[in-house]
Amino acid sequence: MHEQRSTHPADTTTPVDPTAPMTRPQQAPFRRTVWRRVLSALAAAGIGVAGFAGPAHGSGVGGATTTSEHSATGSVPPAAAADFPTWGTRWAVHATADTGSPAVGMINKTAPGQDRITADYQVDTGRKVCEGSSCSTFMAHLTGPVSGFLSVVAVDIPQDRLPGVPVQGGGGQPQPQPGGSREEMLQRAATWLTANNGGQVPYSQAKVWKDGYRQDCSGYVSMALGLPTPGTNTVGLATDRGITRPVALGELKPGDLLIDASGDNNTRHVVIFEKWNNDAHSSYTAYEQRGDHGTDHRTLTYGLPGGDAEFKPYRPVKFGD
Structure with a gap:
């Protein structure tokens, strides 16, 4: 299974260690x-x-x-x-x-x-x-x-911020802009390889990780791009022109996407292109969140001649090129 058909509520996350669930004291x-x-x-x-x-x-x-x-x-x-x-x-x-x-x-x-x-x-x-x-x-x-x-x-307090502690932003500590460049996007994608106590984030269409993103392929890509939690589904990543636009296969750059948006949530999938593995462009290295495994960084041929032809190349518009 590759991705979640519908969005998941943004007000729940999955603990880092599912065998040791968090229990917060109840407050009247x-x-x-x-x-x-x-x-x-x-x-x-x-x-x-x-x-x-x-x-x-x-x-x-x-x-x-x-x-x-x-x-x-x-x-x-x-x-x-x-x-x-x-x-x-x-x-x-x-x-x-x-x-x-x-x-x-x-x-x-x-x-x-x-x-x-x-x-x-x-x-x-x-x-x-x-x-x-x-x-x-x-x-x-x-x-x-x-x-x-x-x-x-x-923090075990009833407020959503620390009382009595100054808020810093703008002039002092710059606000983060997740996924603002190709390099930042790939860095964010790599964090899920070790986010689970040194291991990869497990795959799930129903759960969200501690950062608020769904643990399926499209939730993972949404995290890397810095899109709102819990993440856009695969069809949205391919069709929303405020997020991506189609490009030619030979134009792929680090941080571009290869998306199979056809079928249902058991067949659709999206991966993040990192680099070509050779001058012949017969394979590439990509980041993905895949079923029965979780976060991965491996060689793929999706969308290439002889590979899965359902995958099409797309470019995140936030990169501005």
Whole structure:
């Protein structure tokens, strides 16, 4: 099987380790509502949230490393990294605020909620990451226990962002533009080869990975292109002229696509062209998400003479050529 006929809801993801499901403590709706109202009231009163020791699932929100006290001169001391509890297991910490960037570490590797994190700023990526009913577009910049970026979904708080932690973007930390160039697209495609604790992301038409994309071929390509989660299906990748346009086989460049959009969800497929393997163009190397295997990087002949003629070449229009 190659791809999902219909889109999958964007508010669920698959844990990194399906044998160790995440279990988030339940919080009564009124408590979440009251806490949000308290935060709003504090903000309106000009009281720093970081200095309010309100509970979040039984834990202090701001931690002992933050303060709202003023110095004798009346100035506010620089904010230290705030401390927060986490939940679940095996959360990936990324090199950048892009969830498709390489993993540089892991939170709660062996037990749910075993690690507390410290963060000095957060980035609103505009890209929603969900786990169950919890969603956030924010990535926290961690200073411990691992340095890198972690989705705020992993933090055991009722908010979708870290209270009391500054939001950085634009001038300070540039917002990521996933898949903005051919090189970036191929780099993103390669991340799924090792995203599953060093192994490839497993194939599924029904599940979505932790970054919010379906684990089938078209969800994988959508991830590499930086399209909205959970991903466009194969027919959409071939027919939506806001995404791709047809090109000649001999014009293929790294990051172009070969798509079989005919048939049904058991026959349609899409792969990402990387390079020709020889001057005769008798085969090429490509990235793909394939059934009974998962993410792969291998030699293919789809669309070539003697290969599967149903595959046609397409170019993502975002590359501008």
